[in-house]
Amino acid sequence: MSDDANNTTPTEPQLLGVLAQFPDAHDLVAAARKTTDEGYRKVDGFSPFPLHGIDEALRAPKTILPWLVFCGGVTGCLVALCLQYYVNGVEFPFIYSGYQFPISAKPIFSLPANIPVTFELIILFSSLTAFFGMFALNGLPKLHNPLFRSERFSRVTNDGFFLWIDAGDDKFDETATSDWLNSIGATSVEPISEVVEGRQVPAFLLAVGAVGAAVALVPPLWVAAAAGTSTSPRLSLWWDMDYQAKFKPQTTSDLFADGRAMRKAPAGTVAWGSLQEQQDQRYFEGIEPDGVAAHRGVPAQFVSAQVEGDAPAEAPPEPNWTKDFPVEVTEELMERGRERFDIYCATCHGKAGYGEGLVTTRALSLNQGTWTRPLSLHDQAVREQPVGRIYNTITNGIRKMPGYRLQVDAEDRWAIVLYVRALQKSQHASLDEIPEELRPKR
Amino acid sequence: MATAATTQTDAVPEELSAGTTFSPLAGPALIAGAVLLIIAAAIGVSTGSAAHFWHAYLLNFVYVASFVIGGLFFTLACHLFGAYWATSIRRLAEIVASAMPVIILLFVPIAVFVMNDDTGALYPWSDRAATADDPVLAAKMDYLAPNWFVIRAAIIFSIWWFASRIMVKGSLKVDKTGSVATLRGLARWSGPLMALFALSLNVAAFDWMMSLDPIWFSTMFGVYYWAGSVMGFLALLTLMIHLLQSRGMVTQSVRIEQRHDIAKLMFAMVIFWGYVTFSQFMLIWYANVPEETKWYADRGANSPFGISSMTGWLFITHLLIPFLGFMSKRIRRTPGLMAAWAAYLLAVHWYDHYYIVMPTLNVTYDFTENTPGSAPPFVLEALCLGGMLLVLIGAIARGTSRKWLVPIKDPRMREALTYVNH
Numbered sequence: 001m002s003d004d005a006n007n008t009t010p011t012e013p014q015l016l017g018v019l020a021q022f023p024d025a026h027d028l029v030a031a032a033r034k035t036t037d038e039g040y041r042k043v044d045g046f047s048p049f050p051l052h053g054i055d056e057a058l059r060a061p062k063t064i065l066p067w068l069v070f071c072g073g074v075t076g077c078l079v080a081l082c083l084q085y086y087v088n089g090v091e092f093p094f095i096y097s098g099y100q101f102p103i104s105a106k107p108i109f110s111l112p113a114n115i116p117v118t119f120e121l122i123i124l125f126s127s128l129t130a131f132f133g134m135f136a137l138n139g140l141p142k143l144h145n146p147l148f149r150s151e152r153f154s155r156v157t158n159d160g161f162f163l164w165i166d167a168g169d170d171k172f173d174e175t176a177t178s179d180w181l182n183s184i185g186a187t188s189v190e191p192i193s194e195v196v197e198g199r200q201v202p203a204f205l206l207a208v209g210a211v212g213a214a215v216a217l218v219p220p221l222w223v224a225a226a227a228g229t230s231t232s233p234r235l236s237l238w239w240d241m242d243y244q245a246k247f248k249p250q251t252t253s254d255l256f257a258d259g260r261a262m263r264k265a266p267a268g269t270v271a272w273g274s275l276q277e278q279q280d281q282r283y284f285e286g287i288e289p290d291g292v293a294a295h296r297g298v299p300a301q302f303v304s305a306q307v308e309g310d311a312p313a314e315a316p317p318e319p320n321w322t323k324d325f326p327v328e329v330t331e332e333l334m335e336r337g338r339e340r341f342d343i344y345c346a347t348c349h350g351k352a353g354y355g356e357g358l359v360t361t362r363a364l365s366l367n368q369g370t371w372t373r374p375l376s377l378h379d380q381a382v383r384e385q386p387v388g389r390i391y392n393t394i395t396n397g398i399r400k401m402p403g404y405r406l407q408v409d410a411e412d413r414w415a416i417v418l419y420v421r422a423l424q425k426s427q428h429a430s431l432d433e434i435p436e437e438l439r440p441k442r
Numbered sequence: 443m444a445t446a447a448t449t450q451t452d453a454v455p456e457e458l459s460a461g462t463t464f465s466p467l468a469g470p471a472l473i474a475g476a477v478l479l480i481i482a483a484a485i486g487v488s489t490g491s492a493a494h495f496w497h498a499y500l501l502n503f504v505y506v507a508s509f510v511i512g513g514l515f516f517t518l519a520c521h522l523f524g525a526y527w528a529t530s531i532r533r534l535a536e537i538v539a540s541a542m543p544v545i546i547l548l549f550v551p552i553a554v555f556v557m558n559d560d561t562g563a564l565y566p567w568s569d570r571a572a573t574a575d576d577p578v579l580a581a582k583m584d585y586l587a588p589n590w591f592v593i594r595a596a597i598i599f600s601i602w603w604f605a606s607r608i609m610v611k612g613s614l615k616v617d618k619t620g621s622v623a624t625l626r627g628l629a630r631w632s633g634p635l636m637a638l639f640a641l642s643l644n645v646a647a648f649d650w651m652m653s654l655d656p657i658w659f660s661t662m663f664g665v666y667y668w669a670g671s672v673m674g675f676l677a678l679l680t681l682m683i684h685l686l687q688s689r690g691m692v693t694q695s696v697r698i699e700q701r702h703d704i705a706k707l708m709f710a711m712v713i714f715w716g717y718v719t720f721s722q723f724m725l726i727w728y729a730n731v732p733e734e735t736k737w738y739a740d741r742g743a744n745s746p747f748g749i750s751s752m753t754g755w756l757f758i759t760h761l762l763i764p765f766l767g768f769m770s771k772r773i774r775r776t777p778g779l780m781a782a783w784a785a786y787l788l789a790v791h792w793y794d795h796y797y798i799v800m801p802t803l804n805v806t807y808d809f810t811e812n813t814p815g816s817a818p819p820f821v822l823e824a825l826c827l828g829g830m831l832l833v834l835i836g837a838i839a840r841g842t843s844r845k846w847l848v849p850i851k852d853p854r855m856r857e858a859l860t861y862v863n864h
Contacts, residue, residue, distance in 0.1 A: 052862060066771070104728060112727050115720060 013193035016146055017042075017166040018177055019153065020186035025051055028161040031184050032057035035163065038180065042166035046147075046156045068133045069126050076125025080118040085109055146192050282326040284410055286388030286395070287319045321388030327414045337419030340412045344404060353377035353423045372400040377420055378427050390417045463689060465843035468836045472544075475832030482825035491822065493563040494803060498822040500552060500564060501799040502830040504650055505674075505792055507545045508667070509834065511643065512675020513538030514602060515668075517609045518639060521625075521632035526854035527703055527861055530695040533848050534682055536613055538675065539606040541837035546599045548833065552650075553592045565591075566802075567656045578657055578733065586653055594649055598642040605635045613849055620851030643668055654802040658737040662722040669718050673711035674791040676704055680784035682838075684777060686847070695848040695855075698775055699863050705774035708787070709764075716761035723753065740801045756797050760790045792827070 022028045025047060032045050036059045045054050087098040089109035100108050135141070147153050147164070156162055163186070165177055178189045226235040236242045247253055247261035256263070265271075281289050327333065342351060350356035355374045363371035375382055382390075394413045397403035408416065431439070479499070486495025516535040520528045555564065562569030567586040573579045584590075612628045615621070644664030652663045660666075683701060686692050726734045742751035768774055768783045800823075849855065 070769070104730060106728075112720075112724050115724065 015167050015174060016192050016194055017164055017168075017172070018174065018181065018189055018191050019147065019150055020163045020165075020181040020189045021152060022161045022163060022185065023187055025049075025161055027185055028163060029053050029057050031163050031181075031186070034184050035165065035180075039171050040165055040169050040177075042169040042172075044164040044166070046153075046160070046162040046164065048157055048159060048161075063137065065130065065133050065137060069130045072129030072133075073122045073126040076121040076123070077118055079125070080121035081114060084114045084117060146194055150190060150192060152188060152190065280326075282322050282388075283414075286322050286391035288322050288388075319388075321386035321392070323386045323388065325387060325414060325418065327411065329418060333415050334418050334422055336412065337415030337417070337422075340408060340416050341419045341423075344408060345416065348374050348401075349377060352427075353420065374401065378424060383424050383428065387417050387421070390420060463691075464839040468840035468843070471832045471836030471839060475829045475834075475836060478825050478829030478832065482822050482829060485825070486822055495822050495826075496552075496555060496564040497800055497803045498826040500650065500654075501795050501823065502826040503545075503548055503552065504667075504799065505795045505827070506548070506830040506834045508671035508674050508791070508795075509678050510538055510541050510545050511602070511668075512671040512673075512678075514542070514606050514609075515639065515672055516675060516679075517613075518605065518632045518636045521609070521628045522636055524629065524854075526857040527700065529852050529854040529858040530692075530697075530848045531679065531683070531700055531704070532613065532852075533846065534679060535675075536606075536610045537838055537841035537845070538678065538682075540610045540841045541834060542599075542603050542606045544833060544837040546603065548830065549595060549599070553595060556588050556591055559588075565653055565656070567653065573656075582656055586656055591649060591653075594645055598646050598649075601635075601638045601642045605639060608635070613852075614845070616849060617846055617851055620853065622853060625852065640668075643671075651798050654799060655737055655740070657733050660722050660726070660734070660737075662718055666715070666718050666722060669711055669715040670791060670794050673708060673715055673787060676708040676711060677784035677787040677791065680704055680708065680780055681788070684781040684784075687777070692847050695859065697859070698777070699861060700858070701777055701780065702771075702775050702863050705768060705780050705783075708784070709768060709774070712761060712764045712787070716757070716765070719761075720757070741797060752797055752801070756790075756794060760794055764790075796823070 020031070022031055028045055028047060029051055032043065032054060035043050036057065041059070043058055045051070045058055047054070088101065090098045091100040092098075102108060103113070106113060152160065153162065154160075163181070165172060165181070167174075171177075174191060178191070181189045222235065222237065226237055249262055251261045252259050253261040255261075276284070281287050341349075346357055347359045348355075348357040350360070353376065355376045357374075360371070360373060364373065377383075391413055393401070394408070394416055395403055395405045404413070425433075482498065483495055486492055486498075513535045516528075517532060517539050519525065520532045520535070552564070556568055559565075559568045560570065562572065565586070567573055567579065567583065568588055570583070573583060579586075608631055609628060612624055612631075616624050647664040647667035651667065652659065680701070683692065683696050683704075687696065723738065726738060738753060741753050764783060764787060767786075768780065773779050773783075
């Protein structure tokens with residue numbers, strides 16, 4: 001050792017501790033016990049297999065890992081609860097806010113719904129803490145350990161049993177400690193010094209690393225640029241996803257002889273869910289099956305094709321409307337019809353069917369020129385319509401009235417027809433049609 | 443067995459013998475228990491609270507039965523897994539499991555009552571006339587027939603009694619012979635018996651507890667009862683070991699390592715119970731299907747956080763408190779503290795059953811006039827609890843008579859006496 005600190009060469013090895021070898025496992029445990037009894041505290045043991053009692057003999061401090069795991073679990077619990085509370089229970093009018101989105105009519109923040117995620121995060125945080133905490137407490141990852149420089153130490157994975165006393169121990173003194181280890185039966189004792197030799201990393205590798213790091217910055221920068229708020233066309237990262245080779249609807253194409261991109265359905269094709277409608281024409285369309293079948297289902301594209309010709313297309317013949325109900329007529333069905341009528345029809349047609357619904361009244365009072373006043377259901381013309389025609393009007397609409405096939409299902413449309421008939425009857429029945437007992441008493 | 447082992451009694455050292463200490467308690471405890479149950483029945487009938495009495499009786503029956511079921515499960519599991527650590531405590535589980543005949547006796551009043559009851563006082567479905575009109579119940583009536591209920595119970599008890607007989611007899615045989623072949627036989631039996639046990643336990647839980655509210659159903663219910671039962675048994679086992687060791691018995695054979703393992707297993711069952719119970723709750727809570735939600739509505743799950751309700755308290759007392767309470771290894775290795783936690787778990791285990799059984803008493807179905815009588819609150823429950831517990835203690839004390847408290851010649855004892863937890 002130099003007496004002047006300034007003259008200490010950087011290659012002077014620093015003593016880390018002494019390594020002692022023992023003949024077998026029992027000797028190692030006994031030596032460890034003696035050493036800790038003697039007052040050494042920074043002691044460690046190495047053996048090819050786990051030894052019972054070595055922890056007690058080394059007076060190894062109890063690991064704090066369980067406490068770390070506990071804290072990890074508590075953190076996971078809090079993170080999960082706060083996160084869920086924030087994203088589902090809080091809504092602010094600024095960016096990165098949560099949604100107040102009620103699910104299954106539950107409260108916005110309801111604990112039972114949040115338990116599974118909380119449970120998972122407790123486990124995730126606990127296990128990650130256990131895994132990485134174990135690494136950290138063991139001092140891993142460690143690329144090299146000075147002990148590996150000892151030739152003798154390579155036997156530790158085979159039949160070597162070693163005791164290590166760290167130079168940082170308060171009682172440590174190289175000579176005295178070595179003598180002590182020899183006195184308790186060590187077969188060999190050697191000092192281990194810090195490694196100070198070795199080669200520098202070649203300069204060209206550093207250059208390669210710098211270039212690599214710079215290149216690695218390109219993708220995130222690209223993403224940042226693509227995700228900005230610029231008004232210029234955005235950068236496309238994946239051209240083939242943004243611009244796919246495909247035909248859009250209603251466009252032309254050279255691929256097919258008729259020049260259309262869209263294909264016509266082959267003859268006899270039935271669309272999903274419409275098989276029933278094809279079969280029961282009376283029920284679903286209000287037309288007798290033996291009626292004018294050609295009228296049915298003229299698709300728009302054929303109508304336009306006809307218009308292209310010189311002669312204007314003839315008005316399609318009046319279908320053979322069905323004249324009686326394809327459903328069982330009951331008091332119940334009529335009540336259902338009244339309910340549906342009041343919901344869907346009465347706003348325009350009025351509850352009594354005279355075309356004086358609230359919407360109509362309001363539109364007329366505002367002098368809305370575009371408003372077509374609905375026909376009174378009590379007009380001679382409407383009264384003489386077969387039920388199939390009224391059904392068709394409800395289904396597909398007429399003039400400005402939209403069709404109601406999507407809002408009201410077929411059964412209910414027939415119910416409404418039945419109720420319309422009842423309404424008409426109520427205004428135009430003759431006295432002898434009223435049962436005796438219901439007539440007013442004179 | 444009792445006569446054959448007479449000569450052996452002298453050979454049992456004090457450290458392992460419990461017979462002389464505890465078996466004299468058996469007779470008085472059984473009699474006192476029966477007397478308490480009769481008093482409870484008398485009070486119930488005289489105050490017009492038969493329904494209340496039967497609920498209290500059933501509540502404590504399933505509570506006490508759960509320990510015996512847990513003991514049988516533990517015995518089967520020891521052989522199934524070849525668990526050497528548990529060898530020295532297996533005999534205690536066998537003693538609990540061999541109380542099965544007493545449990546069967548305790549069930550007889552329920553069976554007799556259900557066969558003859560047409561008021562729906564305990565099980566609403568036993569009121570056949572009134573339930574026939576309910577379309578949901580009508581579909582279940584073939585299953586929930588009184589005769590069929592009793593037949594199922596008979597099958598369930600046959601399986602359990604058979605399983606406990608096989609296991610206990612085989613184990614006692616090994617005490618004399620030390621035969622590995624016998625142990626192998628028990629291991630072979632334990633697999634099929636475990637499967638039968640699992641099936642029968644599900645049916646038992648469905649029949650005895652779930653059908654109290656015959657509209658409600660949950661396929662998790664059997665697992666829920668099982669998880670609670672095993673936890674309850676382990677708590678009882680902890681207390682039994684504590685009591686024995688405080689009298690200087692099994693001090694060498696049951697070491698701190700075994701007690702630590704029992705505590706670990708008990709901890710696992712606390713969590714598993716919570717997991718299953720919560721899973722059952724959350725699915726029903728989320729789907730909000732009326733006939734399923736009703737069960738929880740009856741148990742006061744209406745408050746948004748569920749904390750002011752019975753369900754909320756069950757989660758807190760049965761899961762959260764013990765979970766945090768004996769999570770630490772130091773507590774698990776401190777016998778006194780673990781005995782206290784075991785006593786606590788036995789109490790919340792009772793509350794768990796109270797939670798399952800009693801609320802149906804106050805549910806008035808449209809089809810019955812099933813109203814509680816005027817018996818003062820908790821008197822019938824307390825009398826039945828005392829009676830049943832005394833009967834169980836009597837049966838266990840009787841089971842200790844003239845037996846080694848550890849399977850002394852089991853070849854795995856050596857490992858059980860030397861292994862160390864890390």
